[in-house]
Every structure is written in structure tokens, then in C-alpha cells.
Amino acid sequence: MALALQTFATVKAANAALKAAGTRYLGGGTLVVRAANEGDVSVSGLIRSTEPSLSTIAVAGDKVCIGASVTMAAIAGHPELGTLAKAARAVGGPAIRNMATVGGNLFAPAPYGDFAVALLALDATVSTDGGETPIETFLANRDGSRAVVTSVSFTLPKADSFRFLKVSRVKPKGVSVLSIAGALELSSDGTVTSARIALGCMADRPMRARAAEKALIGRTLTADGIAPALAAAGDGTSPITDPIASAWYRAEVLPVHLGRLLLA
Amino acid sequence: MAKIPVQFTLNGSEKAEFIDSGTTLLQALRDKIGDTSPKGGCHQGTCGACSVIIDGELRLSCLTLAETCNGATITTTSGLAEGGVLHPLQRAFLDTFATQCGFCTPGMIMAAKALLDHTPNPSRDEVVEALSGNICRCTGYEPIIQAVLTAARANSQNAA
Amino acid sequence: MELRKNYFADLRKDDLHEIGQPRPRSDSPGHVTGKTAFFADRNFPGMLHLKMVRSPHHHARIRSIDTSEAEKHPGVVKILTAKDVPHNVYTILILIQIGPEDETVLADGKVRWKGEAVVAVLAETERAAQEAAAKVKVDYEVLPAVFDMEEALKPDAPLVNEYHGQNYYLYDSGECRKVRFGDVEAGFAGADHILEQSYQSSPIEHAPTETTGCVVAPEGNDRFTCYTNTQAMFFTLDNTSIILQMPGSKLHFVGGTVGGGFGGKVDVIVEPIAILGAKLTGRPVCFIYSREEEMQISSPRAAEKVVIKDGVMKDGRIVARKVTGYTDAGAYSRHSPYGAQKGAGHYPGPYTIPNVWIDTYCVYTNRTPSSAMRGFGVTIGDFALEVQMDKLARLIGMDPLEFRFINAYRDGDMKAHRQPTEGAALIECMQEASRAANWPVAEKYLAMSSYVKGA
């Protein structure tokens, strides 16, 4: 079967077409077209939708809704999404960022998916025609997910409460050794009142560092204050081993980089 | 299987072709239209040799399906020289000895053009970032960075 | 870049017009306009695409190959197996009488590395070839594999390659290429210090931006024109002639414009099978490695292990050096027996040492066959030698650069492989490095010269 692309005006129609065997949704093409080029013959039909809402960024107050077809470049360049620009720019080189989409990033296996790590720290909500799903649940179930993702929504963090770090061997563009995103709220005396920390490459998909989050509550962002969080950073992780780094190495340097991010 | 019509503007001239669905833009440009300046170095999106500019944005033609480019305006390196006069980037790549085997060169020039079109006076860091999706195995990158900075200076002098 | 003309000025005339001039490259205008024609820029109507079915196992016996489903796949034009290749067992250095023939164009009865070519599929489109390749059924009986060179050299190790009969290349000198100079044991006996260290590397890919490949067009007169990015035109043509049992006069190779080589395009892999496909179908054929094939199927630089034992005096003189080098050839020879031998001729490095013992082994394991790469037979050896030099200097409490001056070879010094040193310039390079890097050395070293013996 040759590869064939079908384009639909609505997400609903695209979802219907995706029921056929051998079909995959075409986002930016960086995952699916690559697979086809490399001889993945399990994909014979590509489906896409041109519904305008998929390409829309809506910001209302601190509520943000990003259509699934919005590219990393569009996020990085959006005047009201400056806090996320670093995470969006962490994906690929300029050409990839002009193509890679928010929706696609949710499905990118580690060591890819750096933007999804950021979305996980923001506790985003993933929308499909079928409804809304917390991102953590969505990521856990993504392998069986067939419905077209339409958008991701989240509350925009204050600029100083969101931190993002990607560690790579090759600069400025290499893939991740690991990535870390943190959404932290501090009280006026500098103690942490809430913390969400998400990790990339510490499992086959982005994951929360719950033990570290818990260990930060009530602490200050000082070397002593974060020590318990760093000690707990690896709890529950099962880092990937790949050509970039071994699981051992990723586990060893996670607390180092988390510490640097928290103290920055 | 039925062929799909695609129509776009390539380097200023109208192109219309019938292609198989699923054909990448890289295949369409090289095999159907005969513009072999975009190169297939990986077909994975990891080398940048196939870079082209579509509607003002740098894209990888190996990961772009041709049929999604209907109505688009596409620029490739073979279309940069005007009336036999080299584009300042092409001139700078020559003058700074920034090509060796030449296979990455068209993609590098596209990436650099996409930068200079938006950022005429880039910093070194901006040049490095702009070239970061393109692999060169011969030069060690420094001559290419210098070529882009040289072209930017030439541009700003012309503008002044 | 800075040309330092003050060195060797008396050996050089500067009366030339074209040599020494920074003339613009004649090929660059083609590169910057995208007009340079690489092999893959040639496209012929009706061209077929060749895709290889490859072994998923490191070492296995092939019980059977079933291509019946694949042959029925729409767009498939021809499927090739070992029986279609006229001279299927070959080795490229047979042209310089380095045998035995030890490698199959398409696997016959056995695969010896993961990724080995088993079946070639020719189809109207790349996609059809990929789909048909997925339908080829190969029944394998998996065999024990060996990946570690030391394990491979043990008597009970699985035999990688029956054409050799043992897991190392047999030179006329025995299990290794040997260099013997002076009396190394006497040298060790008289040394103030002995240091034995082991160094290791892993395989390295050339990673040219243009992958290996060729486009073949039948000319209609029983001749075949092969547009190729080989690094060696007649070497490839002549080996193709042997493999296809086809007179060389029927073959026309066109190349010479290559998107990076670095040694990775000296194997004769894509051309013979593509020409065979063109011959049997009467159609143009392209066989271009995917990036994944370039990375994991094309020959890498061999992994090497180098063991160096040195005897050194407190005054800095190295009096004995024993080097044992192991080159991981992977499953087949390709250029590796040559590379190991080249290493034997390179040790003990650019130093004059009176007592030298060198053994270099070419070892077979169940991995991608290695071959030549930029610095073939030397690069990893130089890493080992020069780290060892640093360790020796620190062992005797001497500055690492001064330590090298003491031992540096100069014109007339006899090398271990019994060639007198000519045209040496190591000392001058180190003198200039001392200046450029602000790495001070004693005045007496700055006064040395490569061509004044004993200065």
C-alpha cells in the first residue's frame, strides 16, 4: 500500500477516518513522515485536519489554550507566552520548530518531548473531541490514544515561578540527556508553598518528581533548603538508556541539574 | 493509483505537477521538477540538507508532504542568484571558503537566509542557533558561521 | 591560520606563481548555487529502487528464504538472493593479493553480523521495495555470537568466519604482524621504570552528509554506467568485475564528486549488486543507503585495543617499548588486515627508541565489518601513544613537552621498521607549540633541530 494523505476540514471527520487500520494522524510530520521515510510500512494512511482552531493560540487573562497544530516556533515567538519560550526553543533546530507541533510533542518518546515536560509541570489539560484529560493521565495512556488532540490548556505561570532546563551533549540543539521543568510558588518569606516538577528522560515519557515536590514544601531555595528534594529527586524514576547517555548517568546527574535549576 | 495535482510557486515560477499522494516535497522537487539543490542527507529531519523556505519559514522538505504545499511560495538555493549575480550569502560562502564537499551547503544557505530575512544583523549566537539544525562534517562550522556574519555585514553596508 | 615561514626557510624557494596562492576553489560556485551534480542528482526514467533485507541476528544459520509473497507484491520487479550473484564470496583487497575471499555479497547459508545483507528487492518505488522487503521470510537458527576481542581470541570462542578458520587474520608472519628491533627485554631489564597501560576505543562512523550509494544506467550496448560516490574508481570497478564475472570493458564508472568520504566510501558494497540488478532487469537502478544504514551498516572505524609497555630512564629516555595492538575487524576483513599492518609500521610513534617489539592483530567478531577511516591504523594508536607519553613524563616528574623533545626522532634516526628518518619536523612543531601555547621549555630544547643530528 502506498502512503496516502487525507485532509479533513473538521476534527470530527478526521477522527472518523482514523478508525481505519494503518492510519496515523499527521501533525508537523517530524515523527510520522520520518517513520514512513524510514520504511515503517505499518503506516499506510495519513490523516490531518485543517480545522482553524487547531492552529490558534488563545490567551485570556492567565488562561491559555494552544491548538494542537500550533508549532514550537509559534509558541516561542508569541508575545504573551514568553515564560514558555525557553521550553519551546528546546525542541529541535529552527526548521524542526517551524514544523513540530504541540500535539505531536505529547507523543514524542524520550529523549524527545521536552515541551511536554513543560506542559506536565504546568499541569495542563489535554483536549480531544471526547473531552478533557489531565496531562499526566493522558501521557500515561498515550500509547492507546487514537483521538485527535485538539488543544492543551493551562494557567500561565508567573514569569519567576516557572523554570525550565534542558541538558544536552550537543549545543545548541542536541537531544536531551534530561530535561526538567518546575512550577514553584513561593511565599513572601521565600518558602515554597507549592511545587510541580516534571522530568524528561527519567522514564519513557515525561513524569512528575512527586517526592522532590513534597520535599520542597516549606523549604527555601537555598543549598540546605533543597537538599532533601535533591535526595528524593530520583524516587520512582527509571531513566532511559540510549546513545546519548545511560540510565546510570542520567540518575547520577539528575540531582545535580535539579539543584542548579532550583538555585539559579 | 490516482495522481494528486499540486501547484506552487518555486523560485518565482509557477509549478504544477501530478504526484502520488504521500510524496515528500523533497522527492517532488528533485525527481519531478528537477530542482536537485535540496539534498537528501537523512530523510529523518536530523541533517538539514533538504532545507527550503516555504512561505517565509525554514522547513525540512524531507518531512513535508508535497500536497500540503498547494499554493505555497517555495524558495530553494538554486533560485537565489538573480540574473547570474550571486546572493550575498552565496558570495560570502565563496569568499570565506565555507564549502568543502558542498553537500550541506544548499541547506546551510537556506537556514542562513531564513535568519537574515528576519534578523539582518544577527549576533554570533543567533547565527549559531540558526544553523543548529544543519549538519556539516567537513568544515567544523566556523567558516560557515563566518560566512553568514560576512553576508550580514555586506547586507547592512548595502542598506546604509 | 598562520604560515610560519621562519622554520625550514633554507629548504624552500618562494618563486612560484600558482602554488602557495589562495586561489578560489573551482567547485565552490557549483556548491553555493546547488548546481554541483552529486551521484544521486541523476535521475533516469523507469529507475528502480533497491532495498536490502538485512539480518536481525548477530550470528545465525539461514535455514530457508521464502520470497514468494514479496515477489507478488505490487511494484516488485526483481528479487535477488545469493544464487543470483556470479561470484558471491569475495574480498576487496584480493586486488592486491590479500585474501582469502571471506565475505558474501548476499548471505549464503549464514549471517555473521546484525545488519548483514540477505535479500535485495528491486521495485518501482522506494515504498514498494520497503513493503516487499517486509514480506521476505527468512528462517534463522540463531548461533552464539562473540563481541569482545579477548573472548574471540580464546580457543573455545564461537567461530565468526569459516573462511579464516580462526578469529584472527593469519599473516605470513603468523597470528599478527610483527616488528622486532633491538632487544626489548634487555631494554626493560635496564630501565629505571616500567609502565604498562591499556587503551581502548569503540567504533566510529564517518558520518558523511551524503550517504553511500550509486545510480546505474544500462547503456543498451551491454555496458553499464554507474554513477557512484566511491573513493576509488578502478578499485571499485575491478572488484565489481570480479563479483559479477563481467569484463571490465562492460563497466563505466563516473564519480569524483563526493559529499564527504573520510574513508567510508572505499568498500565495494553498493555498486556490484546495483549493477547486477540493472543487468537482470534491463532498467536503471538506484541503491542509496538510508541514514540508518550509513550509521550502522556501513563500515565504521574499527574499535581498537592497544597495550603499551615502556621502559624509561630517570633522565627521560625511553629505552624499550612493546606495543600489542588489536583491531576489531567485525565479521569480515574488508581493509582491516591492512589497517592492523599499517599500525605495526606506525608504532612506536615519532620517537627514537632503541628496543621495540610490536604485535598487531586483526580480530574477527560478530559486528559490523570495520574498514578504513581518516587516520586508518594510526588515529587510535596515536591516542594511546600520546596519553602513554603524558603518563611516562609524570611518572618520572618531567614536563610532558620536554619529555617528548628528549625522545623525538630526527633525520637519520633508524625507525623500528628499519627505515631511516627523513624530513622530520616533530621538534619544530613542538617548539612552535611551546611558543604559541605559552608552554615554556628549557632553552636547550628550543635550540634543537630535526636535521642536525646530536644538536
Place this chain on the structure above:
Amino acid sequence: MAIRRGRGVAAINYPTGMNLGGDPTQALVHSTPTGNFMVTLSSVDLGQGMKQIMAQICAETIGVPTDRVVVDTADTDTGPHCMGTFASRGTHRAGNAVIQAAREARQVMLEVAAEELEVNASDLETDGQGNILVKGAPQKSISIFDVALSAHFKRGRSISGRGMFLIPRSYPEKETGAMKPSTCYAHACTVAEVEVDDETGEVTVLTVKNVFEIGRALNPKMVEQQLVGGSWMGISHALYETTEPYYPNRDHGGTDFNQYLMPGPGDLAETEIIVLERPSADGPYGAKGPGEMCANPQIPAVANAVFDAVGVRIDTLPITPERVLRALKAQAAN
């Protein structure tokens, strides 16, 4: 956290050619009717610039500007045999063949000019600009354009030449290993300065100062290209590259440019290149082969600099952050 600095040195030599198999290359040179020159070869340009260098060598030898020389190479129907482009042999072997062919062609050219000027050929010289002059009487001259026309249409001479350069095969002596594996040797010395992050094992090469002795820089800008790119590759080999990251385990081999690691444009060391020229006795205009050796000295220099910085030896390539970190942990445990 500590960023620790160190520097290391390495010095190397590198052989030109591959005499252990016999090492031949041929060239043909001929003039067109209007005095342009064709060099016909089957040597391969991998991007190093073989075509340009052969044109300059031919031009120098004939005595014309380089832009009057065209190199036609790597067509087996027309080009005479070349062993191939490897072993740092291209410029050296093919260059020698081109010189020989060009000398023969030049001799015919001077003989035709001598007939036209009614002097002895041995009394003629070229001015490098396309003219042939009588030595000591430069007002008496003829253009190469006119000489070629005369040769073709009046005197029936072929201004052409054949070049063959062969280094005969050396067979290593079985017991002693006596052999002549190559011809001339190039040399280098590199000093590398690194920073090592002792919490992550990451190594950053700050500077490399490379001194290369290459015989003769036939085209200095092209030499610079090779040496700068080679120095980058040396650093890449030292710190990044392998197809088998867990060798001898075969798993996790990279299949793309994301997984196969090489320094990116944001990882470049400040690179200084200094070239010395000790012309080789047998090289074309003294040249040696610089293409391979330029990527070698950085590897041990970086390894030695890492030791200088943090006191651990990484004797296995590549020197990954993981290997450095493991060694630092072992060092701390002792």
C-alpha cells in the same frame, strides 16, 4: 560544583600513502587549440579540493594561470588509473603524476614556441601569465594561445603529456617487520585547554592550538579548511563519537544525527592553526598529505588535559561525561 581547568599536549607524525599494496596514480595533460589545458585523471574529490589543487599544480608546471586549466576526473572511460583517494595520498600521488604529465606537455609547448620564434627551446621560459619569453630578451615572446594554435593547425604537434607516479609495493619482512609502509611524514603538535565539570563529568574544550607541518601549503586557504575541519573532528572523536556507545555490547547504536554525537556549532573550541613547511623530497612542490593527521593530535591532547584538570585518566574513547564521572567517583572513593 566546581569547574576545573587543565591543559594537555600531544605530538604526532603521519605517513603519506599506502605502499603496502603498491601505490600508483596516473595523469594525462593536453592543450586545447587555444592553449587551455585539460588534466585527465580518475582520482576522486571527496570535498577536500583535489580538482582545484591538481589545476594549480598543472598551471604551475606548464606556466599558465590556474584558470586556464580544467580538471576532468573520475570517469573510467577517459581517466587513467588512480588507486583512490585515501591514506593521505591524493595530493601527493596524483600531484606527482600531474607534474610529470605537465612537464612533458610543457616541453612540447616550448618546442613549438621555439620553432615559431626560431630559437632553442632551452632558451625559453614562461611568465606565468600565458606567454613564452626568450630568456634575457623578454621582448621576444609568443603567447601560449598562439603556440597552441600553431601546434594544432600548422605544425601537427600534440601538446600533451603522460604522468605516472608509482611507489612500489613494500612487503614486510616476516620476522623483523622491516618495511617501507609509506613515503614522507607530516607532523603536528597540539595543546588543548579544557574545563571539566566535576559534578557532571562534562568536558568543554576551550582552546586548541595546533601546529601542523605539512611539507608545503599548495593553496593556503584550502589547507586551512582541512586543518580547521580536521581539528574539529579530532575533538569530536575525543569526546563524542561512536556507533556503539556501550561497546562491546552492540545495543543502542545511534541511527541518526541526533543520536550520533558530534560537536554542534555551539560547542566550538577557539582554534588556532599554525603551519610549518618542510618540503618533502618526493612531494609535488614539497607537499605532504595533511588530510588525515590533522584530526589526530587533538584526541590525546584533550585526554591529557582532562587528567590535568581533574586527575583522572580516561583511557577509553570517547571520553564521555559518564566515563569522567565514574572515574571521579572512583577517585573520591579511594
